[in-house]
Amino acid sequence: MIPLQTDRLVLAPLGAGDLNAFVAYRRDPDVARWQSWTPEFNAEDAGRLLEGQPADFPPPAGEWLQIAVRDAASGALLGDVAVHTSADQPDSYEVGVTVAAEHHGRGVAREALGAVVVALFDDHSAHRVTATSDARNAAVARLLTRLGFRHEGRAVEADWFKGEWTTLDSWALLSRER
Ligand SMILES: CC(C)(COP(=O)(O)OP(=O)(O)OC[C@H]1O[C@@H](n2cnc3c(N)ncnc32)[C@H](O)[C@@H]1OP(=O)(O)O)[C@@H](O)C(=O)NCCC(=O)NCCS
Structure with missing residues (x-):
């Protein structure tokens, strides 16, 4: 349930x-x-994204929801957590997270993503929560490891992304692994 x-x-x-x-x-x-x-992401892109957002947490099967992460004291937007509900498997979710660069390294992602993961398991009976990352992204690897995610696999040069073959790491956390 959000907030x-x-x-x-x-x-x-x-x-x-x-x-x-x-x-x-x-x-x-x-x-x-x-x-x-x-x-090049601009205000029009953001407007379309906001308009298309589902109202519910977790979102309906097959949809992504971006959740604002705000400083509790000032209300300033620090970043967002994204949640996708699997259309193929019950009680299965994928997550992502972004924090504005000026707020990196303060534990914001850990606190925000951690809270969403706990809510998925404790309030919404999640069975499995997953994430995918670029293998070069040390920050997110550290973050997901800290939150207890298991490194499930590495797909080497599997994704043609932004003009180059990119190696993807997959991460998962099961309800019974917490
Ligand atoms: C990944 C990201 C969300 C981390 O946000 P953050 O708020 O800085 O992370 P936290 O401060 O909560 O740190 C979490 C852990 O990652 C580590 N970490 C953070 N930045 C790091 C970096 N650049 N290199 C290595 N480790 C890093 C922290 O030390 C911490 O580990 P610890 O608990 O063992 O000390 C942020 O770097 C980001 O938004 N990056 C760009 C978007 C992105 O890559 N999103 C993930 C896509 S899947």
Whole structure:
């Protein structure tokens, strides 16, 4: 159930008030490098994304939901957590996370993604939560390891992504592994 509250953060649906901060960190080349969008991401793209957001957490089968991660004290948007509900398997979810570069290294992703993962397991009976990362992305590998995800596999040069063959790591956490 969102909003979710942690020590320092509030996780809630992304809203129109988040648009400028959301576009700003998506345009950062060091952030976009690892994600599906490019530094050309603009306000129109963000508007379309916000309009197409499902209302529910977890989202309906086959859909992605981006959840705003806000500083509890100031309300500032620090990043977002993405959740996808599998259309193929029951109680199975994929997650992703983005934090604005100026807030990296403060444990924001750990606190935010950790809260979403706990909510999926404890409040929504998740069986399995997965994530996929570029094998060169040391930050997300560390983050997922910290949160207890198991490194399930590596698909070597399996994905033609942004003009090069990219090696993908897959990660998973089962309810019974927590
Ligand atoms: C990955 C990302 C979300 C991490 O956010 P963050 O808020 O800085 O992460 P945290 O501060 O919660 O750190 C979590 C762990 O990762 C480690 N970490 C963070 N940045 C790191 C880096 N650049 N290199 C190595 N480890 C790093 C932290 O030390 C911490 O590990 P620890 O608990 O053992 O000390 C952030 O770097 C980001 O948004 N990157 C761009 C988008 C992206 O790659 N998203 C993931 C795509 S799957």
